Amino acid sequence: MNYSMVKNLILKDWYFQRQGILLSLAGGAVSLGIVAFGGKPGFTLGLILLVTIMAMISAMTVMANVIGERENQTLAFVMSLPISYLEYTTSKILGNLLIFVPFWLTMLAGSVALIVAAPVIHGFFAFAIIMAVEILVSTCLMIAVALVSESKGWAISAMVVGNVALNIVGYLVAHIPGIRDGMFGTVIQWRPAATISLIVEFALIALMLGGAFYFQSRKKDFI
Amino acid sequence: MNDLAVQFDGVSKRYTHFSLENIHLELSTGSIMGFIGANGAGKSTTIRILMGLVHQDAGTVRVLGHAMPAEQAAAKLDIGFVSEDMRLYGAATLAWHMDFLRPMYPRWDQAYAERLTQRFDLKPQQKIKGLSHGQRVKAALLLALARRPRLLVLDEPTTGLDPVARVEVLGELMAALADEERTILFSSHNTLDVEQISDQITFIDRGRIIDSDDKEVFLDRWRRLRLVLPADGVVPRLPGVVEVGGSSRLPVLTTNQFEPAMVSICNDLGATVQAVDTMTLEEIFVANVHSRRERLTA
Numbered sequence: 442m443n444y445s446m447v448k449n450l451i452l453k454d455w456y457f458q459r460q461g462i463l464l465s466l467a468g469g470a471v472s473l474g475i476v477a478f479g480g481k482p483g484f485t486l487g488l489i490l491l492v493t494i495m496a497m498i499s500a501m502t503v504m505a506n507v508i509g510e511r512e513n514q515t516l517a518f519v520m521s522l523p524i525s526y527l528e529y530t531t532s533k534i535l536g537n538l539l540i541f542v543p544f545w546l547t548m549l550a551g552s553v554a555l556i557v558a559a560p561v562i563h564g565f566f567a568f569a570i571i572m573a574v575e576i577l578v579s580t581c582l583m584i585a586v587a588l589v590s591e592s593k594g595w596a597i598s599a600m601v602v603g604n605v606a607l608n609i610v611g612y613l614v615a616h617i618p619g620i621r622d623g624m625f626g627t628v629i630q631w632r633p634a635a636t637i638s639l640i641v642e643f644a645l646i647a648l649m650l651g652g653a654f655y656f657q658s659r660k661k662d663f664i
Numbered sequence: 665m666n667d668l669a670v671q672f673d674g675v676s677k678r679y680t681h682f683s684l685e686n687i688h689l690e691l692s693t694g695s696i697m698g699f700i701g702a703n704g705a706g707k708s709t710t711i712r713i714l715m716g717l718v719h720q721d722a723g724t725v726r727v728l729g730h731a732m733p734a735e736q737a738a739a740k741l742d743i744g745f746v747s748e749d750m751r752l753y754g755a756a757t758l759a760w761h762m763d764f765l766r767p768m769y770p771r772w773d774q775a776y777a778e779r780l781t782q783r784f785d786l787k788p789q790q791k792i793k794g795l796s797h798g799q800r801v802k803a804a805l806l807l808a809l810a811r812r813p814r815l816l817v818l819d820e821p822t823t824g825l826d827p828v829a830r831v832e833v834l835g836e837l838m839a840a841l842a843d844e845e846r847t848i849l850f851s852s853h854n855t856l857d858v859e860q861i862s863d864q865i866t867f868i869d870r871g872r873i874i875d876s877d878d879k880e881v882f883l884d885r886w887r888r889l890r891l892v893l894p895a896d897g898v899v900p901r902l903p904g905v906v907e908v909g910g911s912s913r914l915p916v917l918t919t920n921q922f923e924p925a926m927v928s929i930c931n932d933l934g935a936t937v938q939a940v941d942t943m944t945l946e947e948i949f950v951a952n953v954h955s956r957r958e959r960l961t962a
Contacts, residue, residue: 517750
């Protein structure tokens with residue numbers, strides 16, 4: 442693996458996404474501000490805005506960095522560079538994650554800080570963490586599908602599936618006894634059910650990204 | 665020491681509606697090969713296999729001593745590639761592209777890149793999306809040449825250019841190539857472009873290599889003989905005749921094995937040779953393709 446080449450490709454994707462990243466960070470900060478200072482209606486509105494921005498940055502980066510390269514015919518330029526499929530795939534997965542994850546971590550840290558600072562919503566701690574990781578799962582699904590399919594249609598389908606799954610997972614997690622109990626309480630709790638939920642989510646991420654590498658290695662046509 | 669820059673041996677690639685069959689292709693180091701075929705003949709598929717971007721179903725490919733596609737990263741370090749369907753990043757400048765590529769290629773020649781910028785009349789700080797199509801082709805050529813590649817692969821680089829831009833690009837490419845010796849594979853359906861630049865010619869049609877030789881050999885051995893036959897005369901049987909046109913009294917024979925002695929043979933057989941016409945590469949290509957297709961349908 443030529444790590445220097447992978448780094449160059451990642452920096453290239455960052456360069457082209459720099460405005461989107463900055464705008465998303467600003468939007469995320471505004472959302473957290475609304476959550477913190479908007480009262481009860483602001484709490485709901487800010488959370489919706491935050492999740493929307495996360496979904497938007499995830500879709501925007503994948504569409505631009507993966508699908509866009511094929512549609513704009515810059516993929517041939519990239520693949521003519523001294524790289525292998527493995528380096529290309531690694532750069533795309535890491536590149537997209539390194540754009541999304543810092544934003545995601547910042548928003549997650551902000552959300553956790555807000556919960557910790559407001560005893561009235563302490564009970565939401567575990568639920569918020571699990572749902573934040575679920576957004577990461579949806580992002581990884583979209584990255585993997587976009588990379589393997591190289592199709593805008595499939596990538597949009599993956600985004601829709603991810604968003605629907607977010608609602609379903611939210612409903613299911615809220616009904617897991619170990620998480621449901623105390624969710625509306627004023628005490629921060631972390632029970633085994635929350636740990637298991639996170640393990641399942643990270644296993645899904647590993648499976649999807651591993652699958653992307655596997656299917657990419659079996660591809661016979663790169664452009 | 666293998667002096668072949670490119671070697672295809674029994675390469676096949678099958679798609680639903682097209683297949684590349686049993687391709688044997690050799691390109692010697694230092695030579696310039698024109699790769700000619702109609703649209704959809706298999707030029708781009710062959711070149712993509714050469715670049716490791718498409719994996720062959722059967723056969724072996726070696727490029728600059730590297731097995732493809734397994735060693736494509738090492739091979740591509742020494743290849744400059746420009747393709748008709750390849751685009752640079754529209755939102756970035758030419759200078760950004762040079763900065764992006766420089767650390768990837770140990771032999772990147774910045775002074776040469778700057779000379780080419782002036783020769784091609786490009787502005788490094790101008791965004792690619794603001795360039796004309798001709799300027800974009802020149803920018804892509806600049807980025808390929810400044811790598812100082814051992815092998816330059818040009819896949820229909822002049823397609824879509826207006827005549828003025830085409831002549832400019834070809835002229836500047838030839839001037840740039842005059843600087844030093846490189847191995848080049850130049851694909852096009854435009855035989856005029858290929859004729860100017862190549863010393864070897866390969867024709868491909870419907871996924872098969874149909875002929876490959878030195879350009880001068882092609883131009884020497886292909887001729888059209890315009891004959892006049894007596895009233896009861898028959899067309900003389902000459903070697904290498906691929907096409908018989910004209911009328912029964914005034915036949916026109918196209919041969920790919922012309923020898924000056926053919927004129928006296930015709931005269932001996934009662935036919936008068938009115939003219940022996942040389943053929944352009946385009947005429948040779950078209951006659952070659954037609955004769956092969958007729959053989960296949962016969």
